[in-house]
Amino acid sequence: MTKKTIKKIGCAVLVAGLLTTMLGACGSSNLKMASADQNGEYYKVANEFAKDLETDANIEAEVLETTGSAGNLRLISGGYVQLAVVQSDVAAHAYQIASDSEKGYSAVGALYTEVCHIIVRDNSDIYSVADLVGRKVSIGASESGTESSAKEILLAYGITEDNAILQNLNYSSAAAALTYGDIDALFCTGNVGMTVLKTLSEQTPIRLIPVTAEDLDRMNQTMDVYHISVIPAGTYPGQTEDVPAISVVAMLVASDSLNNNTVKKVTESLLNRRTEFVQTTYLETDQETSFIVSNIPIPFHQGAVDCYEEKGIH
Numbered sequence: 001m002t003k004k005t006i007k008k009i010g011c012a013v014l015v016a017g018l019l020t021t022m023l024g025a026c027g028s029s030n031l032k033m034a035s036a037d038q039n040g041e042y043y044k045v046a047n048e049f050a051k052d053l054e055t056d057a058n059i060e061a062e063v064l065e066t067t068g069s070a071g072n073l074r075l076i077s078g079g080y081v082q083l084a085v086v087q088s089d090v091a092a093h094a095y096q097i098a099s100d101s102e103k104g105y106s107a108v109g110a111l112y113t114e115v116c117h118i119i120v121r122d123n124s125d126i127y128s129v130a131d132l133v134g135r136k137v138s139i140g141a142s143e144s145g146t147e148s149s150a151k152e153i154l155l156a157y158g159i160t161e162d163n164a165i166l167q168n169l170n171y172s173s174a175a176a177a178l179t180y181g182d183i184d185a186l187f188c189t190g191n192v193g194m195t196v197l198k199t200l201s202e203q204t205p206i207r208l209i210p211v212t213a214e215d216l217d218r219m220n221q222t223m224d225v226y227h228i229s230v231i232p233a234g235t236y237p238g239q240t241e242d243v244p245a246i247s248v249v250a251m252l253v254a255s256d257s258l259n260n261n262t263v264k265k266v267t268e269s270l271l272n273r274r275t276e277f278v279q280t281t282y283l284e285t286d287q288e289t290s291f292i293v294s295n296i297p298i299p300f301h302q303g304a305v306d307c308y309e310e311k312g313i314h
Contacts, residue, residue, distance in 0.1 A: 031061045031258075033083040034072035037141065037170055038065050041190050042085045042250070045111060049252075052273050057265035068144030070094070076255050077104040083266070087114065087145030087189065088249040089152065092225045092297035106301035108252040108263065109270050109292040115229050115245040116149045117188045117197060121178060122205035122238065126185055129157050129215060135184040136165040138174035145248070150187035152226075153211075153246060156218035175200040185209070189248065193235050201236040208236070208243040216246065225297050249294075254301045263303025271311065289313060 031053075035046035043065060050061040061083060066072055072084035073094045084105070095103060120126045126135065132154065139154070140146025147168065154160065169177060174186040175196055188197060200206060208231060219226045229247035233240055252270060254263045274289065293300075293313055300308075308314070 031059060031083055032081040033061045033063050033085070034066045034075050034081045035063050035085055036066055036068045036072075036144065039170070039172055039196065040068075041194065042068070045250070046085055049270070049273065052269050053266065056269040056272055059262070059265060059269075067141060068146070070143040070145075070148060073105065073253075076253060077102055079104070079255070079257065082255040082258055083108075084253050085111065086251060086253055087148065088251050088295060088297050089223065089225045090145050090148045091251065091253065092223055093148070095298045096223075104256050105253045105298075106256055106304070107296045107298050108254050108267055108301060108304045110294060110296060111250040111252060111270075112191060113229055113247050114145075114189050114250050115192055115231055115247045116146070116153065116211075117190070117194070117231070117245060118153075118185060118209035118211075119178065119188065119197065119200070119206050120185045120209060121181075122207045124184065124207065126209065128209065129153060129159070129211070132157075132159055132185060133163050136167065136182070138167050138169040138177060138183050138186040140168065140174075140187055140189070141170040142168040144170075144189075146187055146189040149189045149246065149248060152219055152223070153187070153215065156215060156221075171196045178206070179204045191250075192229075192231055198236055201238055205238055206236070208239065208245070210243050211246050212244070219246065225295070227295070249296070251296060253298075254303070256301070258301070258303070260301075260303035260306060263301045264307045265303075267304045267307035271307070271313075 033046050033050060036042035046063045050063050053059040053061050064081065066075065069086040069090040072086050073091065075081045076084045126132060139150035167183065171188060177183040178186050188194065211228065216226055216228050225248065227247045228244050231243045231245050233242050254266060290313060293308060
């Protein structure tokens, strides 16, 4: 299965999906893991974790480049992959609206905290989310976690395609568009200190738009999965002050077709590599072992539950 095939989800994927579903059901050690665009953190994290799985649990996992969180959930619920990295808010929303037969996946654990960066040029007259009315805004690639978070934040202020120009651009395209003035702002949900944003800020003076408790309250009226974290001063070139931002959790989910023992091994490997995952963020909340089971909005796979109970993690 090629990367382009995964993105298009064509007829060939249906055949591959039947095969991977059968492999997952019988507990095979050959798994497929959905990540995101190869320029993003999910792809990097998934590849590192795949190496850990092979070393720790003798499980081979092929990492697939995909469109992002929303696409990943469709892939795993359809039986095309057995593991996926997704944003917690995307998982929560999908789980709420799906029927039991459409779900087919459960949580393994939290990886790290992600923050929704809202970036404008330093000389911009945009200072709040409300100022984005009538502006050209990149909300991330289609089906990405960034798109989901951006739409929720904008919707909290009544901003939609009817009163703003919303564009689906990936990280690199959005950064270039902001630099050249083709857009007024961009959303980018990811770890604190994202390489693409550091590179952007080194080339173009930028400013981060802060969020408030009011922003958080507006968003959590429909889905109580958002929090506020602080992007520390100095994270990005030119950033002289702490900036509060909406945050979510990057989490690992597993297909319900995987047997408990396989998922237990996956969970054990995740626990063994906590230090490496914590290094993807500067946020202190990620340092505690209990973080791995915190702020997870969907049920855990029984294999993960068995592992946490055995380790005394609650």
